[in-house]
Amino acid sequence: MSVNRRDFLKIVSMSTILSIGGVASVSSLKNQVEASQISTSPAALTAKRWAMVVDMSKFKSEQDYQKCIDACHLVHNVPHITDNPKHEVKWIWTETYEHAFLGNEDVYRAEKFQHMPFLMLCNHCENPPCVRVCPTQATFKRKSDGIVMMDMHRCIGCRFCMAGCPYGARSFNYKNPRPFIDESKENPEFPTRMKGVVEKCTLCYERLAKGLQPACVEVSNGALIFGDIEDPNSAVRKVLSERFTIRRRPELGTGPSVYYII
Amino acid sequence: MLEKAIYGGRRYWVWIFFLLGLISVGFLAYLYQFKNGLGVTGMSRDVSWGLYIGQFTFLVGVAASGVMVVLPYYLHDYKKFGRLTILGEFLAIAAVIMCMLFIFVDLGQPLRVLNVILHPTLNSVMFYDMLVLSGYLFLNLLIGWTVLGAERKEVAPPKWVKPLIILSIAWAPSIHTVTAFLYAGIPGRHFWLTAILAARFLASAFAGGPALLIILALIVRKYTKFDPGKEAIQSLGKIVTYCMLINVFFLGLELFTAFYSQIPGHMHSFIYLYAGLHGHNQLVPIMWVSSILAVISIGLLVFPQIRKNESLLAVACVATFFSLWIDKGFGLVIGGFVPNPFEKITEYWPTLPEALITLAVWAIGFLILTILYKIAISIKEEVVFDKYGEKQIKAE
Numbered sequence: 066m067s068v069n070r071r072d073f074l075k076i077v078s079m080s081t082i083l084s085i086g087g088v089a090s091v092s093s094l095k096n097q098v099e100a101s102q103i104s105t106s107p108a109a110l111t112a113k114r115w116a117m118v119v120d121m122s123k124f125k126s127e128q129d130y131q132k133c134i135d136a137c138h139l140v141h142n143v144p145h146i147t148d149n150p151k152h153e154v155k156w157i158w159t160e161t162y163e164h165a166f167l168g169n170e171d172v173y174r175a176e177k178f179q180h181m182p183f184l185m186l187c188n189h190c191e192n193p194p195c196v197r198v199c200p201t202q203a204t205f206k207r208k209s210d211g212i213v214m215m216d217m218h219r220c221i222g223c224r225f226c227m228a229g230c231p232y233g234a235r236s237f238n239y240k241n242p243r244p245f246i247d248e249s250k251e252n253p254e255f256p257t258r259m260k261g262v263v264e265k266c267t268l269c270y271e272r273l274a275k276g277l278q279p280a281c282v283e284v285s286n287g288a289l290i291f292g293d294i295e296d297p298n299s300a301v302r303k304v305l306s307e308r309f310t311i312r313r314r315p316e317l318g319t320g321p322s323v324y325y326i327i
Numbered sequence: 328m329l330e331k332a333i334y335g336g337r338r339y340w341v342w343i344f345f346l347l348g349l350i351s352v353g354f355l356a357y358l359y360q361f362k363n364g365l366g367v368t369g370m371s372r373d374v375s376w377g378l379y380i381g382q383f384t385f386l387v388g389v390a391a392s393g394v395m396v397v398l399p400y401y402l403h404d405y406k407k408f409g410r411l412t413i414l415g416e417f418l419a420i421a422a423v424i425m426c427m428l429f430i431f432v433d434l435g436q437p438l439r440v441l442n443v444i445l446h447p448t449l450n451s452v453m454f455y456d457m458l459v460l461s462g463y464l465f466l467n468l469l470i471g472w473t474v475l476g477a478e479r480k481e482v483a484p485p486k487w488v489k490p491l492i493i494l495s496i497a498w499a500p501s502i503h504t505v506t507a508f509l510y511a512g513i514p515g516r517h518f519w520l521t522a523i524l525a526a527r528f529l530a531s532a533f534a535g536g537p538a539l540l541i542i543l544a545l546i547v548r549k550y551t552k553f554d555p556g557k558e559a560i561q562s563l564g565k566i567v568t569y570c571m572l573i574n575v576f577f578l579g580l581e582l583f584t585a586f587y588s589q590i591p592g593h594m595h596s597f598i599y600l601y602a603g604l605h606g607h608n609q610l611v612p613i614m615w616v617s618s619i620l621a622v623i624s625i626g627l628l629v630f631p632q633i634r635k636n637e638s639l640l641a642v643a644c645v646a647t648f649f650s651l652w653i654d655k656g657f658g659l660v661i662g663g664f665v666p667n668p669f670e671k672i673t674e675y676w677p678t679l680p681e682a683l684i685t686l687a688v689w690a691i692g693f694l695i696l697t698i699l700y701k702i703a704i705s706i707k708e709e710v711v712f713d714k715y716g717e718k719q720i721k722a723e
Contacts, residue, residue, distance in 0.1 A: 151371030151673065164669040167592070194514050200453035201442040221442050222365070222435015225453055227375040231515025233668035237375060237435065239366035260364035261435025317514040 108276030112293030114191070114211035115268055116322040117279075118304045119184050123288035130159050130182060133281040133289065137266070140280045142257045144238075144245035154236040156266040157186040157281055165313060183325060184289075186281075187234040187266040188313065189213045191320025195226035195235065204263070211322070212268045222261040231317050235265045294322065328476060331705040332698045338550070339701070346694045353687015356680040357432060365435055368681040373673035374664040376433070378657065378685050383429035385535070385656035386422045386692075387506040388528060390463065392536020393419035394499035395566050396559075401492050407559045410707070411544065414555060416471035417699040418540060419499075423464040425692035432684050452508045459502045466495040471699075479706045503528050510663065518596035518663045521584075527577040528655075534570035535651035537563045538624075538644035545641055547700065553707040557637075564640050568628040571647055575621060578654075596662040599672070607672045610661060613653050620650035 068076070124130055137143070137157045146152050159182035163170060166183075193213050196206050203220035206213050227235045241260045251257070255271060258264055269279035282289040292299035301324075304310070310324040335343075360367050370377045396415035399405035431437055448454050470491055477484040507525035514520065541563050544555040585593040598604050600614045627633050627643035634640050666672050677685070 149366070151373075152366050153372050160669050164671060167668075167670055197450050198452065198513070200448050200451040200457075201439075201446045202448050203442070219439070219442055219446065220436065221439045222437075223430075223433070223453065224375040224435070225451070225509070227372075228510075228516065228663070229513050231668055233373070236372055238364065239370070240364040259436075260366075263435075314515065319514065 106274060106276065110273045110276055110278070112210045112299075113295035114293065114322065115189065115273075116292065116294035116301045116324065117186075117282070118290040118301050118310060118324045118326060120288050120290065120304075120326045121181065121183065122326065123286065124182075124184075129286075129288065130184060132284045133184060134158060136280040136284045137269075139250055140252050140269075140272075141255050142246050142252055143264075144242035145247070146240075146242075146245050149239075152239040154238065154242060154264065156236075156264070157184060159183060160185050166311065167314065168316075178327065181327075184281075185232070185234070186323060187213060187268070188232055188319065188321035188323045189266075189268055191322065192318060194229040194231065194317075194319060198225045198229040200225065207270070210273075212270055213265075214267055214270065215264055217256070217258050217262045217264060220262040222263065224263060226263055231314055231319065232321070235263050237261075237263050328472075328479065328702050328706065331702045334705075335701065339697075342697065343694065346690045346697070349690035350687050350694065353683045353685075353690065356683035356687070359680055360432070360684065361437070365433075367678060369676050369678045371673050371675065373667040373671070374661060374675040376660050376664070377675055378677045378681055379429045379433035381656040381660040382685060382688070383426050383433070384506060384528075384660065385652055386426045386429065387460070387503050388532025388651075388655065389536045389539060390419045390422035390426065390460075391499045391503040391529070391532050392540070393467065394496055395533055395537050396540065396563070397492065397499075398496050399562070401489075402496065405562070407556055407562060410553075410555045411540070411559050411563070413471055413475055413703045413707075414543060414547070414700065415540060416467045417703060418536070418543065418696065419467045420464060420471065420699060421692045421696035422536075423460055423467070423502075424695055425688055426460060427464075428688045428691060429685075432688065452505060452512065456502075456505050456509060459498065459505050463495070463498050463502050466491060466498060470495060471703075475703055475706060478710055481710060500529060503532050510659075515668060516663045517590075517592040518659075521581060523577055523580060527574065527581070530570050530574040530577055531651050531655055534567050534574050535648055535655075537567045537570070538647040538651075541567065541644045542641060542648070543696075543700075545637065547704060551704050551708065553704045560637070560640070561635065564628065564634050564644075567644065567647055568625075568634065571621070571625055571628060574651070575625065595666055595670070599665050600658050600662045604666065605672055607665075607674055609674045609676060610658065614658050617650045617653035617658065620646040620653075624650060 134157050138145070138155075141156060143156055144154050146154060161180045161182055162174075163179055165185060189212055191211065193204075193206055195204050196202075196213060199205070200223060201219050201221055203216045204213060204226050205216070222237070224237055227237060238258055238260045242258050246257060269277070269281075272279060277283070278291055279289075282291045290300050290304050292301040294301055294305075296302065304326070305324060308326045310326050312321045312324055315321065368377060368379075393415035396408045396411045400408040400412050431440060434440060443454060443457055470488055473488050474484045504525045507528040510516070510519035511521060511524040541560055544560055544563075548554045582597065585597055595604060599607065600610055601618075602608070603611050624643045624646035627639055627646070634643070661675050665674070
């Protein structure tokens with residue numbers, strides 16, 4: 066088949082017009098899809114900035130901590146890596162006082178405080194260094210409620226955020242995490258991750274969207290108090306105005322949103 | 328000009344195939360890492376950067392150090408460096424390519440590397456590092472190639488290169504400053520959070536890079552008819568001497584601040600590196616090797632009589648290079664992660680696959696360097712053919 070110049074130009078111009086139109090219609094469709102994805106349910110819990118208070122007096126036994134940890138790790142399909150502690154992935158865990166609150170060492174402090182385990186999780190900083198250093202915005206601070214989010218599909222695995230976080234809150238998938246998730250207990254509603262990306266606590270954004278409290282808060286029997294720190298009438302603000310609380314390394318200017326009552 | 332690289336003697340081809348062999352082994356190791364993830368390295372949740380990022384940091388310095396021959400030649404009209412500039416520029420090209428490869432092999436999701444460009448993030452130092460490194464690579468390729476091409480035709484280089492050369496002189500310190508900013512702006516890592524880090528990086532770069540260049544120049548003189556010039560090498564030796572002294576001085580400043588203030592966080596990384604902390608002391612031997620090599624290099628370099636002996640100068644340069652390679656390519660990165668944010672210690676040591684991949688990236692660098700030097704030297708041999716380079720220097 067031979068094509069003369071006139072026909073060739075016709076074909077080229079027609080296909081150009083069609084493809085531009087196609088791109089435009091696909092992108093408008095994409096916008097609609099995205100819009101429907103982020104439209105919130107009326108039941109969703111919302112805040113200007115979420116915060117959490119950990120009331121240590123309510124943690125009586127090892128099980129009280131473990132309940133919170135298990136609830137989080139199960140609902141988020143966090144792999145349980147036991148063969149190599151270097152590859153451990155954790156979103157919420159415990160550290161003793163002396164390790165959690167650096168710079169507050171005092172050898173004469175009562176033993177029970179010194180070795181008291183504290184629940185550790187992402188501080189969802191007001192001014193998060195991990196977000197500042199991320200080269201792809203794979204970790205970002207959600208404008209609507211201040212949650213420091215993770216886009217595990219955008220993360221290139223450079224681990225700059227892990228160097229940047231002064232709280233050791235981030236884990237990297239040094240290997241495929243899926244074999245380390247108990248299939249019988251896997252939560253099909255939350256995505257599993259692949260190797261080579263960083264993950265951490267995202268304050269149960271997916272549960273908040275459905276009107277549910279974060280998983281750890283739900284099972285804590287009131288030991289974890291969760292609410293909007295910018296709302297003067299919220300549960301967290303009430304506790305903060307009444308009790309003496311501390312935060313981890315506030316001197317760094319990160320503005321951590323997790324408070325502790327001892 | 329590339330055709331010059333395919334004519335070579337037996338020794339040339341043995342060397343090329345040796346490098347290709349190292350690259351193949353490393354490539355297989357990389358496929359293994361690609362399939363299984365970065366868990367095949369010695370890195371961990373606590374020490375999340377290791378040998379790769381250390382090598383990257385060190386090599387940015389080597390790349391930047393090209394300016395140490397380009398600046399005196401073009402800005403101070405120091406003719407004796409005329410024969411070294413192309414060697415400096417081509418070393419910079421090989422070093423920048425190695426830097427990029429080290430970043431690439433360090434990524435958990437390497438296929439997503441373009442996300443850095445697709446989602447440019449102006450608040451991330453990594454974004455600027457990508458910009459300055461690719462800019463520097465481009466400048467050196469363009470300048471090196473154009474100037475060499477002009478030399479081959481025995482004409483003066485085109486006028487438009489001069490502004491680009493000036494730009495590249497200003498650009499060189501920027502690549503290493505930005506690389507230092509990757510570390511120096513991170514809150515909570517005392518070892519890196521120091522204003523002198525960029526200055527220390529530049530001092531160590533301007534010692535280690537020229538030291539490598541001296542070794543390369545001596546090798547070039549030994550195995551080819553091209554002589555980069557005795558006086559040029561001596562001048563470079565002076566640069567290595569001063570910069571090594573400044574580097575050790577800067578390290579001393581760090582030690583003073585940490586140990587006179589006695590702030591635990593400032594002292595811990597140094598104690599871990601040089602003495603061991605809480606019974607963890609895996610890095611102590613190599614950090615002391617680095618310190619001893621630094622003492623040897625300075626001991627040889629500061630005395631002009633010793634430095635003027637080229638064999639001793641070569642020994643001093645090898646000592647300088649390896650001292651800084653350990654200090655910056657290893658200790659600096661690991662020291663920042665130990666102890667971790669909970670004052671606990673996880674140690675790091677590279678694994679075999681990690682070492683093979685690292686070796687392969689160096690082999691790629693040396694392959695590029697060999698090919699570029701082969702081209703440059705073939706042209707130089709045609710144009711200037713006198714053993715000690717006096718003719719060309721006098722003519723200028």
